[in-house]
Amino acid sequence: MAKRLVCRVADVPENGLKECEAEGGLKLVVANAGGEFFGFQASCPHQDVPLCEGLFDGSTLTCHMHLWQWDVRTGAPLGLAEAPLQRYPIAREGDALYLGGESGALDVGELFNGLNSSTLEKLVSLARRERHPAGAVLYRPGDPAEDFFVLDSGRIEFLVGRGEHAAPAGFMLKKGEVFGWAALLEGYAARIASARCLEEASLLRINGKAALRVLESDPASGFVVMRRLAALIARYLATSGAK
């Protein structure tokens, strides 16, 4: 595919933001962090407010509407934000900025975004992309918990309990979110819920043991991932105000 021009370097003020439309029609917001350029989805994942109206101090991007914040280097959520930003790598050539490819679900995802690139590549090589039709069941209670999943598109419903007693857990996932993470934990060999596609879904399936071996070979990244996993689990366990 031909290089897609985003804008001129001079269009984005130092430590400022600029909404651009790349060739081919993709809208994005470009942040200039002291001469380094980062591209993100143009509007806030919360309420579609244009992020170019937000606040940017050179490292943290804040949506002015409800003060959701992100790390401009990774798109990872900070503070009150409940979802990451889709990141679009930006390449600079001379006085112009181009799209440097789209980041995949793994790199957007809350567990793995911003990791050391060689570790991320190894994880990507473990991932199998799968498409499932609406109604497909990914796993049931008691199934072996060998793989975990990263959602790319579609909606997944989770049910806890069996048979007639099954009740919706009510989880709702966004792009890049991880489920079936029991596969990354010691001592949780079996599923405790069932996961079913509410609409056609695209996801990445990754073997938990293989992913752990990659993370063990890069303990710095592994530590980051485990911290995020702990925070993620705590968030689901937490009651009011404990987020």
Added chain:
Amino acid sequence: MRIQVNARNRGYEFEALPGERVLYAGLRAGIDLPYECATGTCGTCKAKLLSGRVKDRWADAPGRKFVKPQAAEFLMCQCAAEDALTLEVSKFVYPVEPGVCVPQTCGGTLRNLRPLTHDVLGFALELERPRDFDAGQFVLLAPEGMAGYRAYSMCNYERGGRHLEFVVKRKADGAFSQWLFGANREGASLDTFGPLGKATFDPGLGKNLLCIAGGSGIAGMMSILARATASGYFERHNGRLFFGVRAMRDAFFLRELTEFGRHNVEITLALSDEEIPEKARQDWPGLRFERGLVHEVAKRRMAGNYQNVRAYVAGPPPAVDAAIRVLLLDARLTTDNIRYDKFS
């Protein structure tokens, strides 16, 4: 009517009364559904309808611009269930914390209506029964028979009381303010739903207070300062209030603010549209006066004084946005220490 809400972390089930707005039914059941204005403006309470039918009680709500009807989205604060519903809310939702006042409907009688300026009225509400609220919260008010609620912050603080104090600014397009200004309403009956709002203060906070208010946004600050001074908060912590109005003729509560000033709170009146009249300084020696927009006045005064600060901001949206910009970029406060209400 049974309502099932699927949030990002878990599911909830609750019952709604016929015609009751989904948001209010959920909050009443102690489920902290997302909302901000609760009156159809901000769009924060949008949800996606998975099954069932809703009746939109205010199809022209300004907050509708945030929802995509083709994606079955709707505002929980304006829609009532027609039958059993299943919804999706794309946020983390938790039960309300123990000790937080769960909102309820309650009737009340309008009392002590009085002009505070040429276009601001003060009034009180005597509730049917005692209710708790936190300092800085608001309630929704609707005159009997009038469709739709308006949100007003309490100006006082009283635990388990039946007496709420409010201010209201006359607005040409505001149905409630037109109603209130239109005739003698002393003794009129109102419906209330509340308390609501998370820009609350509790003396256990342990931080220095910075309050920035534009116009009638002063209401919630009065409640916060009442709570704080009554508990001797400012013997241990700094307190500063910046109150922005256009000119002296728009200022009110100056006697009450002077009283707060005696409890170690620094009170600054920011006048945006006129030079400070010498008479104002003479009449109100306990207050500071400065010329300028309230966020600029606060920024000048606060420079270098942001240690361990919790900020509260309220007023018209442009004033709130400008103040938040100062608090994030200049003061470098973390977002959990900026609490705000935008009135629109």
